[in-house]
Amino acid sequence: MKSALITGANRSIGLETAKQLSKQGIFVYLGSRDLAKGNEVIGTLTEQGFKNIKAIEIDVTNADSIIAAKNIIEQEQGKLDILINNAGVLGVNPQTATETAVDDIKAVFETNFFGVIQVTQTFLDLLKKSDAPRISNITSGLGSLTLHSDPSWKYYQVKAAAYGPSKSALNAYTIVLAYELKDSAFKVNVIDPGYTATDFNHHSGPGTVESAASFIIKHTLTDENGPTGQFFSNDIEDESGISPW
Incomplete structure (x- = not known):
């Protein structure tokens, strides 16, 4: 049975992805900063008939927590097949370029950027033991510099420093990362699940x-001929789902 780790998975998109x-027969580690909250979710899922999901404590901003989860x-598995770096924070609002405190910006980067790097580097050895390792970093359309520079883009006015x-x-x-792993079995992509109604954005x-x-999974469970180093977005109307960088 393949195994997957999803960070920040005790609610919203992460939970639904788990x-x-x-349901596709993959054993899922449901990453949660608070293990009690994660286990509470697992209790509900068990009542709903889910059997192969387990809560695991992981704080992507805490190296000791990441190492403990890896161990x-x-x-339990000996390897990891799928890593979905889903944990993320929005930060304070509003986020203007002229007034947002540097410490507030650093706090967002700590989770959304450095946290992903810490988790990825820590789990790389386990992923290398998989026959078909997959890393999906969950991003946002707001990370596209091309779209942000286009006044005709429907979310052009949404700026967050x-x-x-x-x-x-x-x-x-x-x-x-994708370039460094391009000659291996790894597939590494960024995936934007689209502007989704969640607690993150007050629905x-x-x-x-x-x-x-479903979109995240589609572009994660790819075969050996699948793309790597690509940016997919659920908000892109093109059938390919490929977003400009």
Whole structure:
């Protein structure tokens, strides 16, 4: 049975992604900063008939927490097939370029950017033991510099000096990571689930968590001929789903 780790998975898109992966026969580690909250979710899922999902404590801003989670998965699975770096924070609002405190911007980068790097580097050895390792970094359309520079883009007026740049940086890191792993079995991509109604945005988005999770999984469970180093967005109307960087 393949195994997957999803960070920030005790609610919203992460949780729905865990459920859908579980239904496909994959053992899912539901990452949560608070293990009690994660186990509470697992209790509900168990009542709903889910069997192959387990809560695991992981704070992507805490190296010891990440290593502890890695050790648990290594002991139980021996490897990891899928890593979905989903944990993220929005940060304070509003986020103007002229007035947002540097510490507030750093706090967002700590989770959205440096946290992803810490988790990825820590789990790389376990992923290398998989026959078909997959890394999906969950990004946002707000991380696209091309779209942000286009006044005709429907979200052009949505600017956030901490969140947007943190996702742009994540996109850039993913390109480098995918390049370094291009001659291996790895597939490494960034995936934007689209503007989705979640607690994250006070349920203001038009998309559903079901659609968002399905899109993430579609571009994660790719075969050996699948793309790597690509940017997919559920908000792109083109059938390919490929977003400009």
